[in-house]
Amino acid sequence: MQLDEPHHSAAHSRDNVAAPIGADEAARALKDGATGAVVVAGAAVGLLFLGWLAFYFLLFVPRGPIG
C-alpha cells in the first residue's frame, strides 16, 4: 500500500458490509430473543468468572493468611 493513498476502513467497501435487512426478516431472526448477544455476553462474563476463580485459587489462597 502506498503511503500517500487515502486510508479507508474495511467498511468502506460494500463487499465487506452485511446487507441491511428488512423489519420482517429482523423480526423473524429475533423471535426467540437476541441469542447471539447472549452468547457473546455469556462468554465474556464466563471468562471473567473463570479469571476470578483462577486468581483466587492459584494466587491469593496459596500465598496464605497474613493476620
Added chain:
Amino acid sequence: MADLGSHPSVPPLRDGLVPRQAVARTEKRWLAIMLAMLAVMMAVVVATGIVGSLHPSSNVEVIDPVTLHLKGEFVESNLGTAIEPDGSATVRIIAQQYEFVPRCLLVPAATPVKFRITSADLVHGFMLPYTNVNTMAVPGFVAEVRTNFASPGEYVMPCHEFCGLGHQAMWANVRVVPSEQFGDLGPTGRARCDTQ
C-alpha cells in the same frame, strides 16, 4: 444482496422487534446466572475464609508517634529483625517521609515472620511482593502482619500510599536469606542488611 442505493445509510429498524416474552425470559435467565455466580463467589470466600482462617490484619494497637524515636519498641536500636525464642522472626519498621527505617530488611526464609510497622508522620503503605502482606502504616497505630517467605531472594518494598512529593522515591529492600545463613544479629541483637 439488497441494493443499498447510492448511500449506505438505511432507516433504522423499528423498536419492539424482539417479542416481549423473549426479552423477559432472557432477563430472568441472566438474573439467575448472575445470582448463581454471586452465590458461588460468596460461598468460596466464606468457605476458604473459615477453613484457612483468612481475615484482614486486625491488630489495633496504639502508640504515641511523638515519642516513637525516644522510648518503647520503636527506638532505633530495636528496629530490624529480632529472633524470638520459638525461632520465629519479628521485624520492626518505621515508615516516615520518605523512607523506611531500616532501609533494607533482612529476614530468614522458610520461617514465620511477623512485621510490626508504624508511621512517624502520616499514612504510608507497606506491601511485600509475592505475599498477601499489604497494609497501611498509620501514625498512632501499630500494624502487624505475618508471612513466611518460601524462598530466598531480594525483593523491593515500595510505599504504596501517596505520602508527599518524595513518595515515588520511598522504597525499601527485603533481603530473604536461607535460615541457616541468618546468623549474626549484630551488636544490638537486631538484624539488618548492614549487619551481615
